Amino acid sequence: MATLTMSTPRSARQNPTAPFLPGYVPHELRTNHAKTQMLAYGPGGSIDKPLTSAGKLLLPKLDLSVLQNLNDPFHRYDLTNRSVTHDERRDMKDSSRNTYRPALQPAWLKHDRQVLRFFGYFQEPVHENPKETFRIRTCCILFYLEDGTMMVSEPKLENSGLNQGTFVKRHRIPKPRSLGGGVYGYEDLRVGRSVSIYSRVFKLVGADEYTRQFYQAVVGERMMENEDPPMDSFRAADLPDPEDLVTARRAALQEAKAYNEIAVGGCCRNEKLQQYLENDRKVLRFHAFWDDHTKYGSRKYYTLHYYLADDTIEMLENLPRNSGCAPYPIFWRRSPLRKNPHISPTPGMLEPPPQIYKPEDLICGQTIDVLGREIVLYDCDEFTRDFYVQYMDFEQAGVKIDHPPLTHVKLQFPPYNGFGSEEDSLASCKGLMPKQPRRDEQKLLVDADKVLRFEALLADDVEENENRKFVVAIYLGDDSVGVWELKQRNSGHSEGKFASKSRKKNPATRTWFKAVDFYVGAEVSINASPFLLVGADDKALSYMEEHPDQFEVSNVSAVVGKLQSLKGWLQKQSGQISGAELQRAAQDSGLSLCAHEVLTLSRAFGRNVYVVAEAAVDASQLLGALN
Structure with missing residues (x-):
């Protein structure tokens, strides 16, 4: 009767004939116990046996060119290469014999008594204990550089209840197959890494100073600083209690003691x-x-x-x-x-x-x-x-304080809502019954037909707008402003109204435009378009000169007073001086002379023109006015 054997996938991979029963553990048994030969024989005698990774013997190859040279009987007289004399050969032999340290030192000689020391820990589970579930056990890992062996030891603690001391004896420890196999070397050990030794993981948290210097010199790597191993419940129980907890505990005991004294008939102590x-x-x-x-x-x-x-x-x-x-x-x-x-959110809770x-x-x-x-x-x-x-033997000194200035917080009016004029909207905010805003009737009657016209150009640096010309008109009766574009042949823009006549605000000052804001050389922004005023008609210039108290740029005496520093320069000039030369001389002297002021001087002491390009001033007349 055939016997039935039980097998599992694990047993089937290793040995399908072994049953999955206690005592039937398959092992990979070694069948060849022959000792390998370390010597081989070649030309000249015995030599070290060179082996490849496959275990095959590699014999040295003969140089046939040397043998062909030996066939020639006159090779002894070949002086192309210098031969080594017997004395030199004897000295080389004695030198190598008397050398106690070879040039290529083996590891057991180069790293004799050199040991790398790491500090680490591993976590050990604790079963059937209600107070702790794991315990941290610190250990010391030694790596011997002379032969690549390692040893793991745990420092002994008195009355620890654990078997401590040598945890892993000194030998070459293999690496897991998941890491490629082989044995551990010093390249695999660093502070902060985890090392698996026989299915137990050790975390390296520190190293001594010699180990750090070795890695710095050999590997060129600076390891991270030492860390403290984590705290477990067993070690935390031996730590002293925090100071605040001890203080609270003493206060509670003192309160309980005072209560018991009063309960048995004692009196209440008045500590203060x-x-x-x-x-x-x-x-x-x-x-x-x-x-x-x-x-x-x-x-x-x-x-x-x-x-x-x-x-x-x-x-x-x-x-x-x-x-x-x-x-x-x-x-x-x-x-x-x-x-x-x-x-306290709830009565009876503890307070600090x-x-x-x-x-x-x-x-x-x-x-x-x-x-x-x-x-x-x-x-x-x-x-x-x-x-x-x-x-306290301390002198209290008063501090002088500065009283903050009194500030009145003024309410701001709401923004303009777009209905009617701004004065109408503002009147509705000042009272329940809006009143019609008052107008300057006298100004409307006196200046109703007075208009100041200026020639303007667009100052937006756009090439298509260089030849466009505009007329900017300011109506003195109600300070309204209007802009019209002049007809230019092949300009690509239609002539006519550019900005309708209305009161407009100056973006620079956020106030309504006034007549004093417009003069030749000024730059104003109307409907988000910058305009440079380059000229004015005769009526506008005459009106501004008739009211020098309002228009400072048309005040001849004020403009002449600014040119006192140019008296020496004017004495050297003769005849007519162009407006550009006068502006350049004023700028060199540190004076600011606008285009309208040049026009004012030209109309008073020279040509009666409307644009700055044609302005000219008589030097003798201007010098006489300065004197």
């Missing part, structure tokens, strides 16, 4: 009785203020009282007349002021121990926190100064 008897009716007084940086806030002043009898603080607010605040002067009722305010303000915390020039406000102490009374001299 001596402080009360010595400091009754002794109060420190400080002057303080708080800057309220909210929208409608201001500086508020307080008087702070510190009662030495029971270390309580009281703050009174000094309200000025007509302050608009409720008449409740007590800002902080007399009670201890905590540095660490705490509000209170840290209250003491006299040494109240210094003039410093701040304290009261209900989230930074209160600045700036002065104190004479009794308080004497107390600090006796108590």
Whole structure:
């Protein structure tokens, strides 16, 4: 009867004939126990046996050219290469025999007694223990450079209850197959890496100074700094309790002790009785203020009282007349002021121990926190100064404070809504019954038919707009502005209205355009288009010269007064001076002379023209006006 054997995929991969039963463990048995030969024989005698990775013997190849040369009987007389004499051969032999350290040192000689030391740990699971689930065990990993062996040892601790000492004996430790196999070398060890040794993972967290110097010199790599191994529950139980926990525990025990004494008939101790008897009716007084940086806030002043009898603080607010605040002067009722305010969300919950303000915390020039406000102490009374001299040997000095300037927050009108004129919209904001805005009727009647016309060019640096010409008109009756484009042949633009007649705002000043904003040489922006005024008609220039108090650029006496520094230059000139030369001379002298001022001088002391390009001034007449 055939026997039935049970097999699993694991047993089938290794040995399909072995059953999956205890004691039937398949092993890869070695069948060839022959000792390999380390010598081989070739021309000249025995030599080291060179082997390849496949284990095959590689015999040295003969150089046939040397044998052919030996066939010639006259090879002894060949002097092309110098032969080594017997004395030189003997000296070379004695030199190599007397050398105790070879040129190519083997590892056991080069790295004799050189050991790399790493510090690490591994995590060991703890079963069936309600207090801990794992334990961290520290160890020391030694790597011997002379033969590439490693040893893992765990430092012994007294009464540890564990088998400590040598964890892995010294030998060459193989690497797992997942890492490519082979054995571990010093290239595989670094601080911060994990090393798997016989299915146990060790985390390297540190190394000694010699190990770091070795890697710096040989590998050229600087390893990371040492780390502390993680903390487990077993080691954490031996650490001392935090100071705040110990303090809270002592306070609870002290409270329980006092309660038990009262429960058995004892009296309640008054711990601050001596402080009360010595400091009754002794109060420190400080002057303080708080800057309220909210929208409608201001500086508020307080008087702070510190009662030495029971270390309580009281703050009174000094309200000025007509302050608009409720008449409740007590800002902080007399009670201890905590540095660490705490509000218990539920009654009966534990609170942190209170840290209250003491006299040494109240210094003039410093701040304290009261209900989230930074209160600045700036002065104190004479009794308080004497107390600090006796108590702390410290002189309280008052701090001079600057009162903030009073500012009135003015409400801003809403923006223009687009209906009617801006004056109409503004009138609806000033009252419930809008009133019609007042107009200057006298100005409308006097200047109704007066218009100032200027010739303008577009100053937007666009090549297509260089030949376009415009007329900018300012109506003095209502300060309205209009722009028209002149007809230009083959310009590609239609003539006619460019900007309709209306009041317009100056983007530079955000105010309505006035007649004084327009003069030759000025640059104005109308309908988001920059215009350079290059000329004006005779009527506009005459009107501006008739009103020199309004138009400063047309005031002849004012313009002549600016040219006092050009008197020496004018004495050297003769005849007519062009406007460009006069502007250039003024600029060299540090004067600012606009184009309209040049036109004003030209009309007063030279040609009566309308554009700057044709302006000319008589030097003798201008020099006479300067004198």
